[in-house]
Amino acid sequence: MAIIRCLPGSFWFQPLKEKNPISASPSRWQSIIRMGLIQRRWKRFMLPLIILTGPTGSGKTETALALAQKLDTEIISADSMQVYKYFDIGTAKPSLDVRDEIPHHLIDILEPDEEFNAFDFKTRALEIIRELMSRDKIPILVGGTALYIKVLCEDYDCAEGASPEICEKIRQDISDQGVETVYQELQRVDPEYAAKISETDSLRIVRALGVYLDTGKRFSEFHESDSPASDRFPIHTFILNRDRAELYSQIDQRVDKMIEEGLPQEVKSILDRGYSPEMKPFKSIGYAQMIQYHQGNVDLDRATYEIKRETRHYAKRQLTWFRKMHDATKLPVDSKDTGQSLAEKLFSLLPKVAACFLAVFLGLAQTGEAAKADEHFEEAKKLYLKKEWGKARNSLLALQNHSPESIEAKRSRFLLALIHAEQGKPEGVIKILDPLSKNYEEVEDYIRFYLIQAQSQTGKHEKVRTNILELLQRNPGSLLYPRLQLILADTQIQLGEKTAAIKTLEETIQSISKDFSHQKFRKFLPDLIFKLAEIQDQTGKQTEAYLNYRQLHIEYPNHEQIAEAETAIKRLSALETVKEVPLTLREHTDRIRGMLENVRYKEVIQEIEKLQKENELLPGRFYFFLARAHGGLRDRKSANKVLQKFLKTYPHHAKVQNAKFDIGRNLWNLGQPMAGAKYFKAVTQDSPSSELAVKAQFFLGKIYEERKNFPEALKNYQSALEKYPDELYAQWAGWRLGWVHYLDGKFEEAFNKFQDAANRFPDKSFIEYNLYWSAKSAEKLNKKDEARDLYIKVAELYPYTFHGIRAKDRLLDLGVKDLPE
The missing domain is CATH 1.25.40.10 (Tetratricopeptide repeat domain)
Structure with missing residues (x-):
């Protein structure tokens, strides 16, 4: 059995084993389990990835450590040199003691003579991100290798081009009507892309208009989704922005410290292990100069000077990369900043609602200034994170008695509500959260959301329905819109209103798909579609259920419940009342693109090879998909065989x-x-x-x-x-x-x-x-x-x-x- 547990400083819940399952009624537990399933579907959307980057010497490591401590999470390194063993001082790796306290990933994973590239990083990083999120942790990715960050967050795939016949027809139209006339047609169907090119650029006009006529999809849309990682979870990127003169001074001090800590001896030690000085890691800044020093080409002072100079140059190139990261937020750094203060600044720059909520209940000021939280509250929070519920509860109650009107006392009430949830006491949650929402109107919808969860656990379905409808009416633009609709549908099922539940989900899907103001919720569509298919399946609407599961299979091949959907497809397609609809090649195209975005290269190869057996001739784009998959596996010879074919x-x-x-x-x-x-x-x-x-x-x-x-x-x-x-x-x-x-x-x-x-x-x-x-x-x-x-x-x-x-x-x-x- 499971109850819903709210994690501190987050907007999601996870299942927790009930200590006294006998006390819960079967109907109550069915409701709780259903709600738990819904929450798990949301989790991957609600858990963000925080990326912290900046030039070398800007303070990334210290800030990431402070941030990880506050969020009780782990760090993923995005440094192309820290992956190598033995290369410690020159890469500024966190110490073993620090890594024992805060787990780090992608550090010391390779021998110095092993190959590692950006796609290797992307594959491994995505696996770690998923694993951390499955444990309800917010991943923090930190490092200055901008290419790694770009490859993780962006995808370079775009439209594969229209058929030769369509392109030839457009070229003929250009010849007959003039390029300006055909450009006007492109303006009509895809004004966004047309605005980016010249009205006489016939090559790009043919390509863009051809893609639209062949696929029905605007050419610009292929680039709107060029961030596969951000399609799977929210990404918040922060760039540490330090004054240039101060940055260069920091770099000089850092290099001096590396020399003092034994960088020359470290390089000699690696060479003594039998590794060649021509090895790739030895070409990096710091190590290349030390090789010259050990070979007698320069003295130590000159080598140190060159390391400083080249590190400054490298910092400049990093800054050039970072200027191109338009979705990133600059985090100003001054000489007085510490890792702790920068972590607090970072929270202040998160999206408004998220920042406010984290600020209120994690003890961070919304302005981003370091708030001197009461030590009793901080101690109670630490006890909560350690899951020492009894001690945390006593500490929080003592705080309320000592300073009942302080901001810490108000925050402590929320943590008390979470402890009640942990201990399977939804009535206690309701008692605390109901009045608390009136004290924090700016995040009232979030507190009421948790309140609704507790009400659902206690079987108060009519009250849940009423509260959701009131909340949506009072705040139609709530960021909780899709989640509330999912709970509403589940509540309607509990009340025996399955037809109403189906209508709720269909209208929500329609609104998110068509209403521009709800476009930001598109990432919730697979969850809504899956839930709708489930209810349709239960109410005898097998054909409708089949078609919705099929849509998931095509458009959302990376969804966490795709395996369940595909099992349902096989079961439903075997029924006499359901007519199986084979995937068209265009639908296979959409599905394979999604799989490529998720780095599922081996599966893409298997799927296309199966298609080749079933079809005498595949459209040209499938050859490029197959070549890309082989290339992703670094099998360039196979990629070339495909392209030659x-x-x-x-x-x-x-x-x-x-x-x-x-x-x-x-x-x-x-x-x-x-x-x-x-x-x-x-x-x-x-x-x-x-x-x-x-x-x-x-x-x-x-x-x-x-x-x-x-x-x-x-x-x-x-x-x-x-x-x-x-x-x-x-x-x-x-x-x-x-x-x-x-x-x-x-x-x-x-x-x-x-x-x-x-x-x-x-x-x-x-x-x-x-x-x-x-x-x-x-x-x-x-x-x-x-x-x-x-x-x-x-x-x-x-x-x-x-x-x-x-x-x-x-x-x-x-x-x-x-x-x-």
Whole structure:
């Protein structure tokens, strides 16, 4: 048997074993069990993931520890170096004592010579997040490897492209009617995407309009859902934002401390274990310089200086990444802040209702300032978290007697209500929460929600129904809207009103699906659909139940109750009264996309291979799904076999060039760059105006540059620059034209190319690169005055960037004393 238990500082419940099950009536327990099932379905939506990131040295570790202590939870590392054993000091790993107190994940999981990439991180991190949430813990992910965070939170998949026939028809319309006319049609069906492109961009117009005509779904919608992790649970990302000068000072102090703690000895110890200095972890900042020190190339002072310098540069690159994280919240940090104060600031920046609720009942001020909570309340809260109910209750009662009007006394009443819930005393919960809701009007709906739970446990279903309807009428925009509707439906069933329950769920699903104001509740749709199917199944509406379970199977393949839904599908489809409806290929497409988002690569491969046996010919998109799944498993050879088969099967498909490009990338990653170059060349020749062509041209340049075939590298970079000057890769190619000449020792040509690119793109991404390397080339040509002036310009215009900092270093070396501020 189970009762509902409310966790401190959260909005969810979990089942707990009843100490005196005999005292509960069967009907009461049936209600409680049903309510427990509903709560478990909500749990994964209500438990958020908190991401804490920021540049190296910004205070992430201390803040995460304080936060984890407050939430009684665990930490997941998002640091690409902390995964390796033995690399401790230079990666600033939390100590073993700290990790004993607060469990950490993804630290010391690999030997130094093992491979680990962003997709490995994503796979493991998602598994840990699910496991922590299953134990009712809020995961805290902390680290500065921005790529890891991006790969976890975002998905790069987008529309796979329309059929060749549809694309050809649109191209013909452009030829007959003019591109502006067809662009107007795109504006009509997908104004959001149309606004992002030029009215003469025929390539993107064909792609977007083709996807809409082929799938019925706007092209922009494929990108609206590009955050699979946030579709499964709320994500709150915080970036520690420290003053630059203070950050760099902190970095310098941190490096000094690492040297004092024995970083040189740590590196020697790892080398003594037989590991090669050429190993990947030794290429990271701190360790690379220590290798140079141990090899006698630099002394310890110089190595320390270079670590500081490169760490500052790395912090700058991190900041560049973080500026692109538009959904993140900046957490200001000043010199007086501690991990504790930053944790409190973080709470103040959570979404309003969540922050308010946590602030009131966890003892944090809503303003984010550190509230000096009464030590008795803090002690009682610790006892509660340790599940020492009796001691916690006595401490809370003593607090109320001592300071009945204090804010801590009011918070203590809520904790007393939770203790009653833990001890299976819903009447006690009701007695406390009923008056408490009047004291906290700003979170009245949440307190009343818990009150409704307790009323349901005591079988007061009519009162539950009345309270829910009153609450929804008084606050129709409540964030509890979908949860209240689920409870209402369950209550209606208890009252024998199954038809009303079905109507409640159908109207809620309709409202969330169609009403813009309820769009934020779309993540609750699978729970509502599952509940509706259950009731329909129980009331003899097997066909309707079957269709709803089927919808879950297609649209929500990662839902926690999908196994139950699929079992019900098999049972219902075997009935004579239910007509089985096989999945269309478009429905398989939706299902497989969902599975890919959840990194279920092996299952995707199995499902597509089964489809291949059942169908003589599959649409082209399935080949890309299959290749992506193999790539996710790092099986690039199998991915290329799939793409090669696609090319043979669909030689005129709209995505032929995508396949060639992907094959080229895989071959390059497999250590076969010249084989990959053949495919990149094919992309540039067969589709010279495509958006892939500039990337292919650029990668050709990179391949030849790596092989020191500088004439071919220059040829491809020049081609990319001239053909696609508005594209990022072309502007990057413009800088690399100078860089290749610089590598080749042709400093006059390098200077001219860097200057040409700087003049041509004065406000683009690579301007500081071009100015800085112009200065470096001028130095090589002994043009010291020109070099000095260029360094000063870089230092003045870009003082906190990688090249701005290096420009200041060079000015110091050149004897310039009055540096730009």
